[in-house]
Amino acid sequence: xxxxxxxxxxxxxxxxxxxxxxxxxxxxxxxxxxxxxxxxxxxxxxxxxxxxxxxxxxxxxxxxxxxxxxxxxxxxxxxxxxxxxxxxxxxxxxxxxxxxxxxxxxxxxxxxxxxxxxxxxxxxxxxxxxxxxxxxxxxxxxxxxxxxxxxxxxxxxxxxxxxxxxxxxxxxxxxxxxxxxxxxxxxxxxxxxxxxxxxxxxxxxxxxxxxxxxxxxxxxxxxxxxxxxxxxxxxxxxxxxxxxxxxxxxxxxxxxxxxxxxxxxxxxxxxxxxxxxxxxxxxxxxxxxxxxxxxxxxxxxxxxxxxxxxxxxxxxxxxxxxxxxxxxxxxxxxxxxxxxxxxxxxxxxxxxxxxxxxxxxxxxxxxxxxxxxxxxxxxxxxxxxxxxxxxxxxxxxxxxxxxxxxxx
Ligand code: GLV
Ligand code: MN
Ligand code: MN
Numbered sequence: 001x002x003x004x005x006x007x008x009x010x011x012x013x014x015x016x017x018x019x020x021x022x023x024x025x026x027x028x029x030x031x032x033x034x035x036x037x038x039x040x041x042x043x044x045x046x047x048x049x050x051x052x053x054x055x056x057x058x059x060x061x062x063x064x065x066x067x068x069x070x071x072x073x074x075x076x077x078x079x080x081x082x083x084x085x086x087x088x089x090x091x092x093x094x095x096x097x098x099x100x101x102x103x104x105x106x107x108x109x110x111x112x113x114x115x116x117x118x119x120x121x122x123x124x125x126x127x128x129x130x131x132x133x134x135x136x137x138x139x140x141x142x143x144x145x146x147x148x149x150x151x152x153x154x155x156x157x158x159x160x161x162x163x164x165x166x167x168x169x170x171x172x173x174x175x176x177x178x179x180x181x182x183x184x185x186x187x188x189x190x191x192x193x194x195x196x197x198x199x200x201x202x203x204x205x206x207x208x209x210x211x212x213x214x215x216x217x218x219x220x221x222x223x224x225x226x227x228x229x230x231x232x233x234x235x236x237x238x239x240x241x242x243x244x245x246x247x248x249x250x251x252x253x254x255x256x257x258x259x260x261x262x263x264x265x266x267x268x269x270x271x272x273x274x275x276x277x278x279x280x281x282x283x284x285x286x287x288x289x290x291x292x293x294x295x296x297x298x299x300x301x302x303x304x305x306x307x308x309x310x311x312x313x314x315x316x317x318x319x320x321x322x323x324x325x326x327x328x329x330x331x332x333x334x335x336x337x338x339x340x341x342x343x344x345x346x347x348x349x350x351x352x353x354x355x356x357x358x359x360x361x362x363x364x365x366x367x368x369x370x371x372x373x374x375x376x377x378x379x380x381x382x383x384x385x386x387x388x389x390x391x392x393x394x395x396x397x398x399x400x401x402x403x404x405x406x407x408x
Contacts, residue, residue: 001104001105001108001110001397001401001408002104002394002397003097003100003101003104003390003393003394003397004100004103004104005386005389005390005393007100007103008096008097008100008389008390008393009386011045011096011099011100012088012092012093012096014041015038015041015042015080015088015092015096016088016092018034018037018038018041019032019034019035019037019038019082020088021085021380023085023380024088024380025085025086025087025088025379025380025381025382026082026085026086026087026088026092026380027082027084027085027086028080028081028082029081029082029084029125029127029128030081030122030123030124030125030127030128030129030162031059031081031122031123031128031129031159031162031163031165031166031168032128032166033166035080035081035166036166036167036168038080039061039080039120039166039168042061042080042095042099042120043061043063045099046061046063046099046102046118047063049063049065049099049102049103049106050065050106051063051064051065051102051117051118052064052065052066054170054172055168055169055170055171055172056139056170056171056172056173056174057138057145057169057170057171057172057173057174058122058134058135058138058139058145058148058163058170058174059122059135059163059166059168059169059170060119060120060121060122060135060136060139060170060174061119061120061168061170062075062117062118062119062172063099063102063117063118063119064115064116064117065102065105065106065115065116065117066115067111067112067113067114067115067116067404067405068111068112068113069113069114071113071114071115071180072114072115072177072178072179072180072363073114073115073116073117073179073180073404074112074114074115074116074117074179074180074181074182074183074400074403074404075116075117075118075119075179075181075182075183075359075363076094076097076098076101076102076116076117076118076119076182076183076184076185076396076400077094077095077098077118077119077120077121077182077184077355078091078092078093078094078095078098078120078121078124078184078185078186078354078355079091079094079095079120079121079122079123079124079125079135079355080092080095080120081122081123081124081125081127081128082125082127083125083127083378084127085379085380086125086127086377086378086379086380086382087376087377087378087379087380087381087382087383088382089187089372089377089382089383089384090125090186090187090189090377090378090382091124091125091186093185093186093187093370093384093389094184094185094186095118095120097185097389097392097393097396098118098119098183098185098396099118100393100397101116101393101396101397101400102116102117102118104397105397105401105406110401110406110407110408111406112401112404112405112406113404113405113406114180114403114404114405115404116400116404116406121133121135121136121139121355122134122135122163122168123135123159124136124353124354124355126211128153128154129151129152129153129159130151130211130213130318130319131143131151131211131318131319132211132319132353133321133353133354133355133357133358134148134151134159135148135174135355136355136357136358136359137358138174139174139175139176139358139359139362140176140358140359140361140362141175141176141361141362142358142361145174148160149163154264176362177362178363179359179362179363179364180363180364180403180404181327181330181333181363181364181365181366181400181403182356182359182360182363182364182365182366183330183334183365183366183367183368183396183399183400183403184354184355184356184359184365184366184367184368185367185368185369185370185392185393185395185396186350186352186354186356186367186368186369186370187369187370187371187372187377187382187384188201188348188350188369188370188371188372188375189351189352189372189375189377189378190351190352190372190375190377191372191374191375192346192348192375193346193348193369193370193371193372194371194372194373194374194375196344196346197344198343198344198345198346198371199343199344199345199370199371199387199388199391199392200338200343200344200345200368200369200370200388200391200392200395201345201346201347201348201368201369201370201371202331202334202335202338202345202346202347202348202366202368202369203326203331203334203347203348203349203350203356203366203367203368203369204325204326204331204347204348204349205323205324205325205326205349205350206321206323206324206349206350206352206353206354206356206357207255207284207285207286207323207349207350207351208284208285208286208287208288208291208320208321208322208323209282209283209284209291209319209320209321209353209357210282210283210284210291210294210295210317210319210320210321211280211281211282211317211318211319211320212280212281212283212295212298212315212316212317212318213278213279213280213281213315213316213318214238214241214278214279214280214281214302214313214314214315214316215276215277215278215313215314216234216237216238216241216276216277216278216279216305216306216311216312216313217234217275217276217311217312217313217314218231218232218233218234218237218273218274218275218276218309218310218311219231219232219273219275219311220266220267220272220273220274220275220276221272221273221275222271222272222273223270223271223272223273224271226273231273232273232309232310232311233273233274233309233311234265234274234275234276234277234309234311235265235274235277236309237277237305237306237308237309237311237313238263238265238277238279238305240301240304240305240308240309241260241279241301241302241305242260242263242279244301244305245258245259245260245281245298245301246258246260248283248294248297248298248301249294251297252285252290252293252294252297253290254285254286254287254290255285255286255287256283256284256285256290256291256294257283257284257285257351258281258282258283258284258294259281259282260279260280260281260282261280261282262278262279262280263277263278263279264277264278264279265277281298283295284351285323286323286349287323288322288323291320295317298315299315302315321353321357321358324356324357324360325360326356326360326365326366326367327360327364327365327366329364330364330365330366330399330403331347331366333366333399333402333403334366334367334368334395334399335347336398336399336402337394337395337396337397337398337399337402338368338391338395340398341391341394341395341398343391343395348369350367350369352377354367366399368392368395368396368399369392370384370388370389370391370392371384371385371388372384373385
C-alpha cells in the first residue's frame with residue numbers, strides 16, 4: 001500500500017493558496033481569518049475521507065476513523081498556522097500527509113485494529129500568541145486552559161475570543177486521553193538530511209527550549225535638546241543585551257543556539273529617545289543543564305546592561321519545554337517503515353519545537369523528517385521536493401499501519 005502523490009500535491013497546492021504571499025510563501029497566523037479558511041478546507045476534506053470530526057476547547061481539530069477493536073487510537077498530525085512570511089511546508093505538510101495516509105487507508109478498505117486519526121493543533125508557532133505549541137500544551141496538561149485563553153496578541157486580542165470569533169471554540173474537553181501512539185511528519189528545517197542526501201529522518205527527540213521576555217524601561221525624551229550625558233535609553237540597553245545573547249552559545253559551548261527575534265520599541269519614532277523596549281530571547285540546547293546556565297548568564301547580562309544605562313529591567317523566563325526523547329518502540333516502528341521502503345535515512349534530533357514534544361508526555365510518540373532545501377524554514381524560501389515528501393508520507397503510512405495493527 002502506498003500514498004497517492006498526485007492527490008497529496010494537489011491538496012498542498014490548494015491549502016497553500018490560503019494565506020499565500022506574493023512571493024510564494026505563507027502568512028496564516030493562528031486564529032486569523034486565513035487560519036479559519038485553512039481549517040474549513042481541511043475539515044471538509046476530513047469529512048470527505050470518512051473521518052468523524054470533533055473540535056476541542058482549544059480549537060484542536062480531530063478526525064477519527066474507527067478500528068475493528070475498541071482500542072486507543074493512533075494519531076497523526078501537526079499544525080496549520082504559520083509564522084508571518086513563512087513557508088508552505090512547516091506544519092501544513094504534516095497535516096496533509098496525515099490526511100493522505102487516512103485517505104489511502106479508507107480507499108484500500110484497510111481495517112486496522114486501532115482507530116487511526118489525525119489532529120490539527122492550534123497556535124503551534126507561537127508567532128501570534130505565546131507560548132508556542134499551546135494547543136498541544138493544554139492537551140497534555142502542561143499549560144492551564146485559562147492561561148491559554150488569556151494569551152494576547154500584539155493588538156491585545158485574547159486567544160479565547162479569537163478562537164470563538166473564527167468558530168473553532170469546540171465543546172470537547174481539551175485533556176489528556178489515551179492514545180496508542182502519536183506520529184508527526186515535519187520538514188527538518190535544518191540542513192542535515194539535504195547535506196547527506198537522505199530523504200527521511202527518523203527523529204529520536206527534540207532539544208530543550210526556553211523563552212524569556214525582557215522589558216527595559218528608561219526615560220522617553222526629546223532627541224534634540226536632551227544632552228547625551230543625561231539619557232536613559234532603553235534601546236541602547238537592549239542593544240547590549242542582543243549582542244551579549246549572541247555570545248552565550250559560544251560561552252556555554254556544545255550545540256546551543258540563542259536568538260533575539262522580537263523587539264518592540266516605544267515610541268518608535270525618529271525624534272524620541274526610546275523609553276521602553278521589550279524583546280524576546282529563545283534558547284535551545286540538547287542538554288537541559290546548558291539552558292539553565294544560559295538563563296543565569298542572561299540574568300547577569302540584563303542586570304549589567306540596565307545598570308550601565310540607568311534603566312529598569314523586568315525579565316521573565318516564562319516558558320520552558322524539557323529535552324524530549326521519543327518512545328523507542330515508535331522510533332523503531334518509523335525506522336522499520338523507512339527500511340521497508342528501501343529509502344536512505346538516518347536518526348536525527350530536532351532543533352525545532354513540535355506538538356510531538358508535548359504529545360510525548362502523554363503517549364508513545366515519534367516523528368518523521370523530510371529534507372528542507374538549503375535547511376531554510378520560517379521564511380518564504382521553505383521548500384521540500386515532492387519525491388522526498390512521497391518517501392516521508394509512505395514512511396508515515398507504514399509506521400501508522402504497523403502501530404495500528406493493520407496489514408498493508
Ligand atoms: C516552532 O516553529 C519553533 O519555534 O520551533
Ligand atoms: Mn512546525
Ligand atoms: Mn514553525
